[in-house]
Amino acid sequence: MATSAKGPANTRFRQDEKRRDSDHVSFLKHRGFRWLWIALALSAASIAGYVLIDQEPRPNGGTWYGYTLGTIGLGLILWLSLLGVRKRRINPGAWSLKAWTSAHVYLGLSLIVVGTLHTGFQIGWNVHTLAYVLMLLVIATGIYGVIVYATLPASLSANRKEMTRAQMLDALTAIDRQLESAAQPLGRAEADLVIAALGQDVFHGGAWGRLTGSYPRCATTRALNGMGGHSDETARVAALLAKRREQLAQIRGALRIRALLEVWLFIHIPLTIALIAALAAHVISVFYYW
Amino acid sequence: MAFLIRTIDFTAAGREIVRDRVAEQASLTVGRAAECDIHLPDLAVEQQHVRITTAADGTLAVEALGTLGFALDGRVVMDGVIDPRTGGEIALGAARLAVAREADGRTIITIRQIATDEGKGDTLRGFALASALPSKRAMSWVLAGAILLLLLLVPVASHLTRTPAKPDPTGKTPGTVLLDSAWTSGELSLKHHDLEDNCESCHVAAFESVQDETCISCHKDTGDHAPMGRLAKGSPALSPGDALQWRIAQGFGKEGPLGCVSCHSEHEGPKRQQAGGEAFCSDCHNTLDTRLTDTALANAHDFGKGHPQFRPAYYASFGAAKPVRAAPGAKPVERSGLVFPHDVHMDARGGAARMAVSLGQYGKPLECKDCHSLNADKIGFKEVRMEDSCEACHSLVSGRGVGGFTKLRHGDVKDLAEDLARISSGPRASAGPARQRPGQIGSGAPAYRADFGRPVRAYIGLSNALSAGGVCTECHLPTRGPTGQADLMPVNLPDRFLTSGYFNHEAHKKEKCTDCHAADTSKAAADLLIPDLKSCRECHLGATAVKTKKIVPSDCAMCHAYHLPAGQWTGLGSPKGPAPHYKPPPPAKTTVAAIAAKTKP
Numbered sequence: 001m002a003t004s005a006k007g008p009a010n011t012r013f014r015q016d017e018k019r020r021d022s023d024h025v026s027f028l029k030h031r032g033f034r035w036l037w038i039a040l041a042l043s044a045a046s047i048a049g050y051v052l053i054d055q056e057p058r059p060n061g062g063t064w065y066g067y068t069l070g071t072i073g074l075g076l077i078l079w080l081s082l083l084g085v086r087k088r089r090i091n092p093g094a095w096s097l098k099a100w101t102s103a104h105v106y107l108g109l110s111l112i113v114v115g116t117l118h119t120g121f122q123i124g125w126n127v128h129t130l131a132y133v134l135m136l137l138v139i140a141t142g143i144y145g146v147i148v149y150a151t152l153p154a155s156l157s158a159n160r161k162e163m164t165r166a167q168m169l170d171a172l173t174a175i176d177r178q179l180e181s182a183a184q185p186l187g188r189a190e191a192d193l194v195i196a197a198l199g200q201d202v203f204h205g206g207a208w209g210r211l212t213g214s215y216p217r218c219a220t221t222r223a224l225n226g227m228g229g230h231s232d233e234t235a236r237v238a239a240l241l242a243k244r245r246e247q248l249a250q251i252r253g254a255l256r257i258r259a260l261l262e263v264w265l266f267i268h269i270p271l272t273i274a275l276i277a278a279l280a281a282h283v284i285s286v287f288y289y290w
Numbered sequence: 291m292a293f294l295i296r297t298i299d300f301t302a303a304g305r306e307i308v309r310d311r312v313a314e315q316a317s318l319t320v321g322r323a324a325e326c327d328i329h330l331p332d333l334a335v336e337q338q339h340v341r342i343t344t345a346a347d348g349t350l351a352v353e354a355l356g357t358l359g360f361a362l363d364g365r366v367v368m369d370g371v372i373d374p375r376t377g378g379e380i381a382l383g384a385a386r387l388a389v390a391r392e393a394d395g396r397t398i399i400t401i402r403q404i405a406t407d408e409g410k411g412d413t414l415r416g417f418a419l420a421s422a423l424p425s426k427r428a429m430s431w432v433l434a435g436a437i438l439l440l441l442l443l444v445p446v447a448s449h450l451t452r453t454p455a456k457p458d459p460t461g462k463t464p465g466t467v468l469l470d471s472a473w474t475s476g477e478l479s480l481k482h483h484d485l486e487d488n489c490e491s492c493h494v495a496a497f498e499s500v501q502d503e504t505c506i507s508c509h510k511d512t513g514d515h516a517p518m519g520r521l522a523k524g525s526p527a528l529s530p531g532d533a534l535q536w537r538i539a540q541g542f543g544k545e546g547p548l549g550c551v552s553c554h555s556e557h558e559g560p561k562r563q564q565a566g567g568e569a570f571c572s573d574c575h576n577t578l579d580t581r582l583t584d585t586a587l588a589n590a591h592d593f594g595k596g597h598p599q600f601r602p603a604y605y606a607s608f609g610a611a612k613p614v615r616a617a618p619g620a621k622p623v624e625r626s627g628l629v630f631p632h633d634v635h636m637d638a639r640g641g642a643a644r645m646a647v648s649l650g651q652y653g654k655p656l657e658c659k660d661c662h663s664l665n666a667d668k669i670g671f672k673e674v675r676m677e678d679s680c681e682a683c684h685s686l687v688s689g690r691g692v693g694g695f696t697k698l699r700h701g702d703v704k705d706l707a708e709d710l711a712r713i714s715s716g717p718r719a720s721a722g723p724a725r726q727r728p729g730q731i732g733s734g735a736p737a738y739r740a741d742f743g744r745p746v747r748a749y750i751g752l753s754n755a756l757s758a759g760g761v762c763t764e765c766h767l768p769t770r771g772p773t774g775q776a777d778l779m780p781v782n783l784p785d786r787f788l789t790s791g792y793f794n795h796e797a798h799k800k801e802k803c804t805d806c807h808a809a810d811t812s813k814a815a816a817d818l819l820i821p822d823l824k825s826c827r828e829c830h831l832g833a834t835a836v837k838t839k840k841i842v843p844s845d846c847a848m849c850h851a852y853h854l855p856a857g858q859w860t861g862l863g864s865p866k867g868p869a870p871h872y873k874p875p876p877p878a879k880t881t882v883a884a885i886a887a888k889t890k891p
């Protein structure tokens with residue numbers, strides 16, 4: 001391609017600049033908080049309309065303004081839920097995933113205003129309030145997600161102490177091998193304790209244990225507590241068990257941070273799908289019994 | 291210092307080969323080079339990789355000889371210390387060197403090859419929370435499925451397959467659609483609360499807004515404000531926004547702005563329907579004459595500023611068939627057919643008052659309530675009955691009969707004629723029980739002098755009673771019947787004078803009657819004692835007036851109702867107002883009975 005030397009270089013420079021920008025600016029600050037301002041404008045306009053437009057006999061979702069807010073809210077929710085589709089489509093195009101995420105966060109927050117005004121503050125035990133509560137839960141978990149993504153990764157790397165996850169597991173395996181041979185001279189009762197400790201899954205404890213960091217049925221701790229006698233053999237096994245417990249603690253620390261980082265998605269995503277179902281029921285039922 | 295170096299290998303068949311050798315030296319080198327004390331043929335290991343030295347205290351110092359570190363108990367380091375009593379493991383490439391102390395004090399180094407990467411990726415997956423929780427997809431399906439099934443499919447399916455129940459105004463029939471209570475957007479109003487469990491009673495067809503005919507199927511007695519055509523013509527043009535809104539709504543099958551539900555919006559909580567505000571009425575009535583050019587109604591928009599003069603209904607001529615409404619501002623002369631000067635009866639020092647004081651029934655001068663008693667609706671008054679309110683003074687006793695006094699019957703001239711005829715032809719009371727002897731006069735009953743009295747009543751003829759000065763004309767106007775016989779003017783009084791509004795007397799009981807009705811100075815029954823607009827405005831001004839101790843801001847609904855006929859609005863300003871002031875008279879038959887009667891052939 002024999003084009004001018006300046007053209008491609010210039011284009012390349014601009015592309016690089018663009019990438020540098022997109023690589024190093026948080027999605028929250030994307031383009032000078034563009035989506036924050038848009039979300040604020042949407043919320044402010046919704047509130048202004050709610051206050052200024054006289055709805056007879058009282059504001060609720062069934063007035064024209066209520067329908068307007070409801071339509072905006074429904075559109076936003078459907079579009080926001082498409083982030084899951086968008087992030088899986090790694091293809092070129094004039095759509096930045098970062099912009100999309102930024103808009104997802106800020107427009108999602110503005111839904112608190114739009115959705116609440118749509119209810120007209122009429123809350124009850126019905127499908128409509130169900131949709132509203134689900135929406136609030138989804139938003140709340142989303143807020144939690146943004147906060148933990150901003151704060152927890154630092155502690156995750158601090159907990160690692162320059163070890164990869166694989167190395168943590170390797171270290172545990174190394175200790176286990178030593179325990180295996182060190183425990184050979186032990187009596188039946190102690191040997192059983194060691195077998196239980198070695199046999200227990202590293203990831204034992206379930207989601208609750210991961211989130212709280214509490215493992216009351218940890219076989220290693222039990223084995224350590226049950227290591228009686230003061231012979232050299234038991235002392236060595238006890239020392240190894242203590243090492244094992246330390247290593248487990250590091251793994252569990254990583255698990256806890258990881259769980260805290262990920263748990264919101266396990267609420268955010270299913271509740272989003274449930275919310276879309278509830279919205280379908282909400283919209284259809286409203287017009288079914290019009 | 292000696293090391294026992296134990297190498298464990300496996301043959302191709304999987305058999306374990308254990309080779310032991312003893313190195314009698316204080317330090318060992320480990321590496322790929324053949325001259326190393328421990329030779330590891332592994333490209334991942336350096337020629338001279340690690341040196342293990344026994345320290346004076348028995349611990350082993352392990353240090354990397356090159357730039358590449360080694361893993362000590364899983365952690366990559368450049369140097370480290372192993373206490374052989376506790377043991378440690380050095381990883382170099384695929385080799386694992388387990389260091390421990392034998393019972394005889396020798397340090398044993400066990401070398402074992404491990405197969406790398408055995409399912410490590412799978413194990414690493416355990417770090418993700420997903421390994422401890424059900425999958426997001428499964429949870430999504432379950433939640434969304436449950437919501438769609440319970441809150442959408444079940445109600446819709448049962449609505450489509452139900453047998454429609456007849457509308458039941460009493461609300462005793464429960465709905466047949468399952469789980470549609472979850473669809474309610476709020477509690478029903480107090481009056482409709484019985485229908486809470488029967489959504490289909492109003493929401494008859496799917497995707498169809500509540501229709502007027504459904505409302506009217508129960509509310510048969512509710513009248514229209516005006517015929518629909520006139521309502522539409524009298525309404526001001528909608529604003530472009532409202533017009534668009536209604537066009538869209540009507541496109542979806544909603545009934546227009548004159549439909550029931552455009553005012554009576556439901557599911558707003560257990561409240562009562564609030565009266566429309568002043569603006570609701572004045573939207574049309576402020577300039578009604580510009581649109582309904584033939585209307586008899588004057589424009590109105592604010593009770594204090596723009597309200598036509600009252601036009602009470604009254605009988606303008608004697609014996610008229612119907613009352614007429616007074617011209618605005620006129621001073622009507624009422625032709626009720628009665629002679630009744632209020633002032634005479636209300637004068638606390640007059641003869642009527644003296645008479646009332648002497649009668650046990652009153653015991654004090656006459657008051658308004660002695661004759662006028664409120665209806666249950668607190669708006670109108672009961673008919674004044676001659677027997678109850680007048681006869682104590684205006685007696686019609688005609689003589690003494692067998693069982694006591696006889697009296698003329700009131701109410702019909704024919705009855706009067708009969709009673710008078712009976713007096714004239716009936717046996718005269720004997721003067722005494724038997725013939726009297728001289729000297730007995732005055733000593734026994736009955737009184738002797740009775741025989742000398744003027745036989746007034748016995749000889750009063752019909753014409754005497756009815757003609758001027760007769761007993762009837764104390765209160766009635768004499769006239770002549772069609773054939774020229776003596777007769778009385780029929781008494782004509784309307785049940786209510788202000789027929790288009792509701793004046794609650796109960797609410798005004800702190801006022802004296804004469805504050806509004808000039809009865810104490812009225813000299814003739816021809817005075818129509820209905821107060822005028824001005825007297826009301828002393829306290830009542832429009833809705834926008836400032837409330838003071840005296841001024842009551844009053845919107846239209848305080849006196850007027852929308853549906854005609856209907857009752858007065860109640861509970862203004864409070865969701866649970868007092869009991870209704872006025873109830874329209876109950877229909878002759880209950881609605882259910884009426885339906886049953888109609889269905890009979």
